Amino acid sequence: MSESLFTQLLDLACGAFLLAAVVVLWRRELAAIVRLFALQGLALAAIALLLGLHEDRWDLIVVAAGIGALRAGLLPYLIRRALATLVTDRAQGQDQAAYTHSEEVRETQPLVNVAASLLTAAALTLLAYAVARPLVELDPTPATRALPVGLAVVLIGFFVLVTRRRALAQVVGFLLLDNGITATAFLAASGVPLIVELGVSFDVLLAVLVLQLLTVRVREAFGTTDIDDLRELHD
């Protein structure tokens, strides 16, 4: 692969990666948010794949395949399944099922509205570029020049985590944060060592399983997955 083609493809993948995070802020349907998260996982796998092809490292290509399977396949599947249980449990319930149905699968009232969220995303991206300046200066290659994208997604993930009220939207926020960190690792240093990468992926998978189960318990206990209703414990 020629150098310029590599750079273009890498920038394309990074652009898609960032765009997916921004569009997550724009959409309110949880199903659409999960689909975007899966797309972002694909972009992340593409970044790893491109780096692997560029450096002729087979282990990176295998890692890319694993990341694609986990982040574009398994994790979205798990969240979608959690979403489906929430919806079917509701639908079996009362006659007002239609109403609660739309409540549970939509982010009806995020703490910050869509326009302000998108502006914040722009501001966070600028902030990421400002913060990442020393990182890029240390070793300016095509990959590290795209590094601020990873940090921007980390910040956007945090923003989603803080401003979204549905439990599953928060899970996606956490996963965006994690995608951003993985992308940063790839762009900065072609990924962390394999044993660490495996451990991290395993931890993320378990964290999502735990959060999925807790979501069900939150709904059992509070009758909703709106995290803002969790106000029993305070000082």
Added chain:
Amino acid sequence: MLHLSQEPALTALLLTAPVAAPLVVAAGYTLTGLAAQRRPRPVSAARREETRRPQPVVKAAAVSRGTARAMTGADDKGEGDDSVPGKPVAAVRARGRHPADWVGLTSPVVILACASLLAADVDDGSVAAYSGLLRADALTVWMLLVIGAVALIACASAPSYLSGERDADRATGRTVMGVPPIERSREWGSYHALVQVFLGAMCLAVVTANLGVLWVAIEATTIVTAFLVGHRRTRMSVEAAWKYVVICSAGIALAFLGTVLVYYAARQAGIAEAWALDWPTLLAHADRLDPAVTRLGITLVVLGYGAKAGLVPLHAWLPDAHSQAPAPVSALMSGVLLSVAFAALLRYRVIADAALGVDFTRVLLAGIALLTLALAAGLLLAQSDYKRMLAYSSMEHMSLIALAAAIGSPLALAAALLHIAGHGLAKATAFCVSGQILHLRGTTKIGRVRGLLARSPWLGALFGLAIVALLGFPPFSLFASELGIARAGFAAGSGLGWTTAAALLLVLVAFAALATRATRMLLGPARKGDAAVAESPSALWPLVLGLLACAALGITTGPLGDLLTQAATVLERP
């Protein structure tokens, strides 16, 4: 002295065993649990069997309660169907009825044994196995000893806690949040497995030299304890579990980003991929790390592991999780999990000091320590729940350790490590006692627990002594360590002197808050109608042992003194 380092296989075994033993025990619990579920029987028979199994304990408890209450003349509602008169023998045997509860003691014993054997090996450096993946130096051994000791207290007091909890499940009604008691008893089966995996993850976090694996282990502790925090399935405990997982995972994700940036800096400094996250290698080449990148990475690491150690700004999970978790788990979380996360911070601090000079981490840690201390002291003043009170006291002590790390002189570091041990022992005891108080009084409100000393002298005395230890009175080791931190602070120069003075003022506020609340719980006459409840001092021996160890450490560090000095040397700038 016995030197084992000549035998690499033995070293590998000693390094692996603290991690492997808890995991093996956990696997044992899981397998026996599965075997009990999978017995090929018709469902109805299986159900009957499972309801029958917890029965002896319940009967026994009901009988013992019945007799206790009959003596006091208190009413005994809602237990009539369970209490079978004429079988008092069962009451005597009640505690022995769950031998599985005691198997969990194996792993703390193994951890302690391995740590003491390793102690002989590390007096002149370190030992490593699996090409440097596992590594022990004096700090590792010290942390392993603390983990083992606190785990011993927590696991040994688990049987009496669990039998109390099983009684409470029956006494408070057939279902808790729609979960029938059969399901609940199965859930208690997974309790042991989760606690053991938790122990294994913490041991891995201290014995690994790879900063990436360290991160994986600390994140694993979050995942494993999530269910333990939310085990009660009430609104409060589910909320605590959710906040715990989300805040800790997000916080610790920051630490991973920091780790990635340090890795990037290390790769750019010319360290090979396999060694770029290896702590000794990083330390040796720290002067070659790019300062700007390292500064960003270290800041993120301090925020991230600080979240797990209960430091500002991501501390919000701590009081909720500590107050909702079962008492032995609270003891483990407060006593060692916080300090394991802090030990990770201490390791990064050395790298940062070598790469950036001491001022950077000093300002960062001192600022965080003061903020955490102010917050903890303020919230202690307004506290009406004794488990949350203990949780905020943990934050207070962690911020003192952070202050000691900011000072960074040999005296301060040794005092910080001693403080980790003393706080672990005292806080574990306090949390285990608070679990018993909860069973006894059925409330966590300070105002409704009065006359504890008059009504249950053993429990009251233990709680009082644990609080006295936490307040920093001699002979307990927290006195010595707090004194050491203060002395080191005033000796370190005017800036840190003022910080230490401010910190001491805040500690005084926390002291007053804790002392008044504890006296309110302990003193006062027993209410009319509550005579002394039948106590079982035999169940309290682990707690007595914990306090004795804490006091012994305060009087003389004995053979541990050398280890403490060596561990502090590990943390000094090379």
